[in-house]
Amino acid sequence: CELFSMYSELFSVYYELFILIKYVDDHQEEYVQTLREWVAVESDSSDVTKRAELYRMMDMVGEKLRKMGGKVELVDIGEEQLPDGSSLALPKVVTAQFGSDVNKPTVCVYGHVDVQPAQKEDGWATEPYNLTEINGNLYGRGASDNKAPVLAWIHAVEAFKALDMDLPVNVKYLIEGMEETGSNGLDAMIKSQKSTFFSDVDYIIISDCGWLSKRPALTYGTRGNCYFFAEVEGPKQDLHSGVYGGTVIEPMTDLIGILDTLISPSGTILIPGIRDAVAPFSDEEWKMYQDIEFDVESYREKIGVEQLMYNNKVELLAHRWRHPTVSIHGINGAFSAPGTKTVIPAKVTGKFSIRQVPDMDPAVVEKQVTDHLHSVFAKRKSPNKLKVKMIIGAKPWLADIKHSLYEAGKAAVKRVFNVDADMIREGGTIPIARTFQDVTEKSIIMLPIGGFDDGLHSQNEKMIFNVLNPGFMY
Amino acid sequence: CELFSMYSELFSVYYELFILIKYVDDHQEEYVQTLREWVAVESDSSDVTKRAELYRMMDMVGEKLRKMGGKVELVDIGEEQLPDGSSLALPKVVTAQFGSDVNKPTVCVYGHVDVQPAQKEDGWATEPYNLTEINGNLYGRGASDNKAPVLAWIHAVEAFKALDMDLPVNVKYLIEGMEETGSNGLDAMIKSQKSTFFSDVDYIIISDCGWLSKRPALTYGTRGNCYFFAEVEGPKQDLHSGVYGGTVIEPMTDLIGILDTLISPSGTILIPGIRDAVAPFSDEEWKMYQDIEFDVESYREKIGVEQLMYNNKVELLAHRWRHPTVSIHGINGAFSAPGTKTVIPAKVTGKFSIRQVPDMDPAVVEKQVTDHLHSVFAKRKSPNKLKVKMIIGAKPWLADIKHSLYEAGKAAVKRVFNVDADMIREGGTIPIARTFQDVTEKSIIMLPIGGFDDGLHSQNEKMIFNVLNPGFMY
Numbered sequence: 001c002e003l004f005s006m007y008s009e010l011f012s013v014y015y016e017l018f019i020l021i022k023y024v025d026d027h028q029e030e031y032v033q034t035l036r037e038w039v040a041v042e043s044d045s046s047d048v049t050k051r052a053e054l055y056r057m058m059d060m061v062g063e064k065l066r067k068m069g070g071k072v073e074l075v076d077i078g079e080e081q082l083p084d085g086s087s088l089a090l091p092k093v094v095t096a097q098f099g100s101d102v103n104k105p106t107v108c109v110y111g112h113v114d115v116q117p118a119q120k121e122d123g124w125a126t127e128p129y130n131l132t133e134i135n136g137n138l139y140g141r142g143a144s145d146n147k148a149p150v151l152a153w154i155h156a157v158e159a160f161k162a163l164d165m166d167l168p169v170n171v172k173y174l175i176e177g178m179e180e181t182g183s184n185g186l187d188a189m190i191k192s193q194k195s196t197f198f199s200d201v202d203y204i205i206i207s208d209c210g211w212l213s214k215r216p217a218l219t220y221g222t223r224g225n226c227y228f229f230a231e232v233e234g235p236k237q238d239l240h241s242g243v244y245g246g247t248v249i250e251p252m253t254d255l256i257g258i259l260d261t262l263i264s265p266s267g268t269i270l271i272p273g274i275r276d277a278v279a280p281f282s283d284e285e286w287k288m289y290q291d292i293e294f295d296v297e298s299y300r301e302k303i304g305v306e307q308l309m310y311n312n313k314v315e316l317l318a319h320r321w322r323h324p325t326v327s328i329h330g331i332n333g334a335f336s337a338p339g340t341k342t343v344i345p346a347k348v349t350g351k352f353s354i355r356q357v358p359d360m361d362p363a364v365v366e367k368q369v370t371d372h373l374h375s376v377f378a379k380r381k382s383p384n385k386l387k388v389k390m391i392i393g394a395k396p397w398l399a400d401i402k403h404s405l406y407e408a409g410k411a412a413v414k415r416v417f418n419v420d421a422d423m424i425r426e427g428g429t430i431p432i433a434r435t436f437q438d439v440t441e442k443s444i445i446m447l448p449i450g451g452f453d454d455g456l457h458s459q460n461e462k463m464i465f466n467v468l469n470p471g472f473m474y
Numbered sequence: 475c476e477l478f479s480m481y482s483e484l485f486s487v488y489y490e491l492f493i494l495i496k497y498v499d500d501h502q503e504e505y506v507q508t509l510r511e512w513v514a515v516e517s518d519s520s521d522v523t524k525r526a527e528l529y530r531m532m533d534m535v536g537e538k539l540r541k542m543g544g545k546v547e548l549v550d551i552g553e554e555q556l557p558d559g560s561s562l563a564l565p566k567v568v569t570a571q572f573g574s575d576v577n578k579p580t581v582c583v584y585g586h587v588d589v590q591p592a593q594k595e596d597g598w599a600t601e602p603y604n605l606t607e608i609n610g611n612l613y614g615r616g617a618s619d620n621k622a623p624v625l626a627w628i629h630a631v632e633a634f635k636a637l638d639m640d641l642p643v644n645v646k647y648l649i650e651g652m653e654e655t656g657s658n659g660l661d662a663m664i665k666s667q668k669s670t671f672f673s674d675v676d677y678i679i680i681s682d683c684g685w686l687s688k689r690p691a692l693t694y695g696t697r698g699n700c701y702f703f704a705e706v707e708g709p710k711q712d713l714h715s716g717v718y719g720g721t722v723i724e725p726m727t728d729l730i731g732i733l734d735t736l737i738s739p740s741g742t743i744l745i746p747g748i749r750d751a752v753a754p755f756s757d758e759e760w761k762m763y764q765d766i767e768f769d770v771e772s773y774r775e776k777i778g779v780e781q782l783m784y785n786n787k788v789e790l791l792a793h794r795w796r797h798p799t800v801s802i803h804g805i806n807g808a809f810s811a812p813g814t815k816t817v818i819p820a821k822v823t824g825k826f827s828i829r830q831v832p833d834m835d836p837a838v839v840e841k842q843v844t845d846h847l848h849s850v851f852a853k854r855k856s857p858n859k860l861k862v863k864m865i866i867g868a869k870p871w872l873a874d875i876k877h878s879l880y881e882a883g884k885a886a887v888k889r890v891f892n893v894d895a896d897m898i899r900e901g902g903t904i905p906i907a908r909t910f911q912d913v914t915e916k917s918i919i920m921l922p923i924g925g926f927d928d929g930l931h932s933q934n935e936k937m938i939f940n941v942l943n944p945g946f947m948y
Contacts, residue, residue, distance in 0.1 A: 340656070
């Protein structure tokens with residue numbers, strides 16, 4: 001009798017699982033269609049002229065969750081100040097709740113639906129805002145970062161609701177629209193809802209990252225991001241380089257000169273003091289890195305360079321995840337189009353960022369960078385004016401991989417994929433992870449859904465159509 | 475009787491002049507309207523997507539001259555090769571002829587009707603392609619460079635024709651549409667028409683330049699322009715700076731590094747050998763420069779910088795006109811928009827130009843620059859690829875200011891303005907002057923019509939509405 005009851009329970013669990021998986025498979029086209037509608041919204045949070053699209057995106061998220069029967073709120077998080085002195089409403093944050101059973105744990109899924117800029121001319125093979133399937137991949141801006149993962153978590157709950165199945169946990173959602181530009185307004189919102197929305201949350205899940213290889217992974221750390229604008233201003237307006245060239249010290253010459261002092265040809269950061277705070281690389285870490293599934297040669301091939309900055313796996317991963325780096329993104333105000341404009345740009349803004357790691361502090365980085373640039377600029381004795389400003393100062397994040405949440409994550413990966421998850425870090429920044437940790441004091445896990453070659457922030461971003469072979473789990 | 479006949483002739487000359495001036499004054503609004511129609515055409519020759527506009531512009535020029543009764547031809551000058559391997563028809567060159575009296579000298583007016591790029595967002599106070607009058611100035615892209623001067627020469631002949639007056643000289647026009655990008659195809663056309671269109675031309679007039687001050691001027695020299703693209707290519711596509719930063723040598727770091735070796739903070743060109751060919755600055759030149767009307771302080775104020783590269787008039791003018799200089803115009807392929815895109819650009823092209831002077835040779839400059847950049851790039855030991863290409867190689871031009879054409883020019887300025895013309899040079903490049911000189915062996919004069927503060931190639935380009943007080947000549 002005991003045996004019968006056990007088998008019966010097991011059967012019921014597996015039957016429920018079977019029904020659930022069948023439902024998901026049967027609704028695949030619908031899921032893709034929803035993703036297509038979401039990708040079609042140009043929710044580029046870095047471009048203020050696209051703000052209306054971003055508002056519309058948040059409304060669509062709210063509507064989707066409301067239709068599923070969730071308790072949905074669109075939370076006003078205030079305004080942002082634009083450089084011209086005007087202000088602009090931030091996109092509302094969507095919160096939703098499914099279930100409030102005090103006997104169940106409560107899981108909160110965080111995600112974002114804003115995207116990086118994208119234009120066909122940047123080198124996309126397809127229209128970036130028109131989700132296009134090619135060879136089992138779905139191409140579109142935001143497909144992987146982060147619209148499909150957000151929808152995956154939403155559709156999971158939707159399946160339970162549609163089948164009238166009991167959710168094993170209470171589920172909450174927190175979906176924002178400013179992640180790509182530093183989650184403006186979200187920190188304050190999280191702080192203000194610490195004792196309301198977050199009071200019954202036990203665990204926070206973030207799927208705004210990707211696997212490292214074809215092996216499933218759990219992510220336990222991210223780098224921070226200090227994004228700088230260095231503006232050099234000279235003449236009142238752009239000048240003809242023939243008519244005026246040779247009579248003015250050009251802002252571009254100054255800007256190029258100071259940007260050239262940030263990093264050595266081999267990749268060493270040259271800003272004094274900046275590497276002092278970096279946590280030492282322990283032997284234990286070294287060993288762990290060695291076990292990670294990662295092929296340096298195929299990484300090199302995928303990127304398409306003749307040589308990487310480091311040739312061995314451990315050093316390369318360490319410089320990707322737990323050492324700081326400087327990237328110069330571009331210059332605003334200079335001539336950037338095709339053709340041969342003969343202009344002396346009057347005001348140019350160099351944009352670069354430093355990915356910082358534990359135990360660096362953004363406030364200290366800001367001072368080190370600002371001091372350094374003003375010091376090298378002063379040596380030039382230029383009549384032009386330099387302004388240095390840190391636009392984003394997002395902290396790194398690091399979790400304890402021995403926490404029960406990671407144990408649960410490892411077990412889940414093992415059950416679904418039948419392999420051990422790689423324990424990885426993320427070179428990119430998910431600033432909100434750090435905020436969740438600092439403010440709510442809840443445990444956080446990053447559970448990547450995006451593939452390892454999704455091209456985040458790049459041309460031809462995509463989401464794989466089927467992470468799993470459809471037959472895999474039957 | 476002799477006295478009577480003399481007075482009568484004088485009267486008739488002055489009467490004709492009076493009638494002519496009155497006609498011009500009466501048709502002022504019409505002239506502005508034509509300029510408005512021409513400025514409305516976005517004949518930006520550097521942007522291949524605007525090519526249809528350029529074709530339309532050339533048709534309008536031909537039509538205008540045809541209506542005046544000229545013998546007009548639209549000369550096919552072939553195609554240009556685009557970087558992607560395709561080809562595109564060059565805008566036709568318009569030639570026209572008014573009069574063929576063998577007893578009169580023949581004057582050929584050269585001009586161009588293509589323009590530099592312009593967008594309202596660049597910082598224009600008005601729509602750049604909508605000619606707008608503000609305080610006696612007509613603002614619009616191409617207003618001064620070179621549409622209004624071309625129209626001035628056209629309307630001069632039109633007045634004679636409308637009044638049925640005999641032209642004192644035969645007049646020819648040569649109007650092109652590729653000047654702003656290096657007059658592609660025009661050299662070959664001039665060479666091929668040396669013994670046809672140019673066979674009876676005695677003098678060539680170019681009004682594609684401006685006065686130096688409020689004092690009328692004649693221009694006797696221009697600098698050349700060697701425009702370079704330095705392309706650094708690394709990864710196959712743009713990368714996320716968080717995900718990949720620290721593992722690849724970034725093309726932007728390399729490009730910034732090599733661009734920083736072109737020019738010193740104080741403006742000295744650092745490319746080895748490049749200044750060796752510069753003609754020495756003679757004492758005679760020094761004296762002539764000292765007599766030129768030019769106020770360094772108001773030049774500084776106009777540009778709006780705290781300090782110029784040189785503080786005394788002679789040195790400043792010399793570095794503007796007869797010494798070479800390097801300007802870095804911008805970077806194509808990097809992030810150039812507002813906002814905070816976290817990208818590692820995969821392929822970036824630095825654009826810079828060297829204004830070269832007698833006796834520098836573009837072919838030598840090309841080799842010096844290419845060798846230098848490859849040499850500094852090689853020292854970086856970067857895995858990225860560098861390509862250096864000279865896109866424009868336009869020679870400088872220098873006329874003999876003692877030639878009768880300049881004597882005639884001086885006399886004309888004296889008669890109309892009652893002052894001695896300043897003898898000036900042009901920092902910019904009018905490559906065609908050099909070609910005319912080399913190919914046709916005719917005498918050339920540059921007679922500026924544009925004002926000294928027209929803002930060529932810049933935001934808010936304009937043409938003064940009335941160079942002369944309308945009452946001045948009566």
